Amino acid sequence: MNIERFVEARKAKGLNQNELADGICTQATLSRFENNGQAPSLKILIQLCHRLDLPLNELFPKVSPKYSDLIEKMDEAEFALIVSEYDKVEAIIQTIDTEAIDNEDIRLRYHYLKAFSMIYHQKDPMQILYEFDQINLSESTETASIYRLLAHTGTGMVYQQMGELEKAEFYFSKVLDKIYDYTTETMEDVWRVLHIVFQGSQFYASISEIEISNALAEHAISICADNHVTYYLARAALQLAKNAMATNEPTEKTLELIYDARAYSKINRNKIALAELEVMEQKIKQQ
Secondary structure: OOHHHHHHHHHHOOOOHHHHHOOOOOHHHHHHHHHHOOOOOHHHHHHHHHHOOOOHHHHOOOOOHHHHHHHHHHHHHHHHHHOOOHHHHHHHHOOOOHHHOOOHHHHHHHHHHHHHHHHHOOOOHHHHHHHHHHHHOOOOOOOOHHHHHHHHHHHHHHHHHOOOHHHHHHHHHHHHHHHOOOOOOOHHHHHHHHHHHHHHHHHHHHOOOHHHHHHHHHHHHHHHHHHOOOOOHHHHHHHHHHHHHHOOOOHHHHHHHHHHHHHHHHHHOOHHHHHHHHHHHHHHHOO
């Protein structure tokens, strides 16, 4: 973000930090933004820019038109990732010419998508961790923020696949300490937060920490509701139903969760979840 342009606009208006912040935010919030690069919420930033007669887009790095096709590919790959079309993600990633990428956000996004595609195709763990290192070692602290959380999540998944659960939990706990407070500004941010929360729910269920898993699955559902996103509703509801079965919850409660998950799965046309739910329902009714 071009903070120098923001400060320049404030000074051109003849405003000090207190005068600009008045009625919008605290002077401390504005100071943290100007001096430490800690951006306020998008709502506050818009109000500050409006008072300065400064177009918001002047604060963000320009993405050259030459990237339009590349961004379109990555949008398609990321959407395929959240709807579990992993072969499609891999196919798209293979068409991307990494030599043509000289934009930091796009570069980090590429490594994130490639690494998760490799996880779901169970590629060499060391190669996957190498991809995540490209994110973790980035010097762009602001741009890399959400990508680092995704990298930690993916690293936890890699260690989980390797059976090193203590290491896996270290990374998941590191992420979950921060994800509840993460401010989403774009729909892509929402997708990424949901991805992190859902994977965390699955991991904690796998180590029988059902209470934590339930809390994360319920958090995923609330994010979906707040942002009118349906893609993870079915998967989060299915996890809650699995957790109820694992802890021998009353049949009535478990069936209710299964029926909720089925309804969401029908909306999303998630055939895999529907088939799994059918098996779960029959198993419950036979008990």
